[in-house]
Amino acid sequence: MTRPPEPTQSPRMSELALRVIFSVVAAPFALWIVLAGGAPLAATLAIVSAIGAWEFYRIARGTGAHPLADVGIALAGLVPLGIHAFYLGLFTPRPALIALLVLLLLGATIWLRGVEGRPIGSAASTLLGVVYTAGMLGFGYAIRYHDVVAGYDVVGAKHLALGPLALRVTPGGVLLIFPILVTWASDIGAYFTGRAIGGRKLIPSVSPGKTVAGSVGGLVASMLVAWLYARSVLVPVANLGFTPWGALLFGAIISVAAQVGDLFESLIKREGGVKDSSRIIPGHGGVLDRFDSLIFVLPVAYWLLGWLPIPILR
Helix, strand or coil: CCCCCCCCCCHHHHHHHHHHHHHHHHHHHHHHHHHHCHHHHHHHHHHHHHHHHHHHHHHHHHCCCCCCHHHHHHHHHHHHHHHHHHHCCCCCCCHHHHHHHHHHHHHHHHHHCCHHHCHHHHHHHHHHHHHHHHHHHCHHHHHHCCHHHCCCCCCCCEEEEECCEEEEECHHHHHHHHHHHHHHHHHHHHHHHHHHHCCCEEECCCEEEEEHHHHHHHHHHHHHHHHHHHHHHHHHHHCECCCHHHHHHHHHHHHHHHHHHHHHHHHHHHHHCCCCCCCCECCCECHHHHHHHHHHHHHHHHHHHHHCCCCECC
16 A cells, blocks of 8 residues: 655645745735725725624624624725725714614614524624724724824825836825834734743733743834834834834834734634634635734824824924
8 A cells, every 4th residue: 555645845834835925915015005095095994894894703603692794794894985985075974873873783683683692792792893893994094194194195205116116105104004014023023032932921821822022022023113114214204203212112002002902813713712713815814813913003003193292394
């Protein structure tokens, strides 16, 4: 009896290769969307939010909840488009309208779930899915058009030559890249520091692979990247005069938010009994697996950009 041939590549290496290939293809496209802003950014956030909500409800069903998934997914997709319409001056969200939508959702559980359909868990998980995905990711659009660069996005735009192509670089786009890049630095710094040093686990009951050393490494990496980006990009391109201490503080807080976001997604996946939120992204798992940190980071970054004393050098 002949033995089957040995695999030439381990599953782990195959997954790593998929991650690298997908990142190489997706990164330029994502960069263009962030710099372009407007409708492309809103549409991307709407798609990501809708898929993220679908994944969240998939996890929620694993806990025994019965969310109104179709309603929640639709609302998650509409929220970023509503934010885009608001910035265009076409739509003004009012508290009464938001309250009405919540009441309609609560009322719908009477007929769609009833007593036997766990109506409390159904309504709560549906609302949480919309807030957790679209409600938080929508701050990415708000950062792109933050008050600190309002009115400067047109006159302050520059062009970056990439061979025969010219990429329009706007202050708002550069500002949105800031928390995204710092989040990546936190994730990468934590991963490599944790693998190199190991040691005491951070919260093994939630995420067995994360270590205290990795957490500190992510914090240091975020602070360093925030300082470098503020000095080499935000000042010359966006004319935002971050102080060194302000940039370091921004990096530290963003790293904490990113790590908490990662842990929260690990927590709900454990309760739902799933390893990945889905398998929709080759080599990366699901949307929530890739955006779990940013879901916590973007609203925190928006608040920090309005709170830190950032002089505008025009």
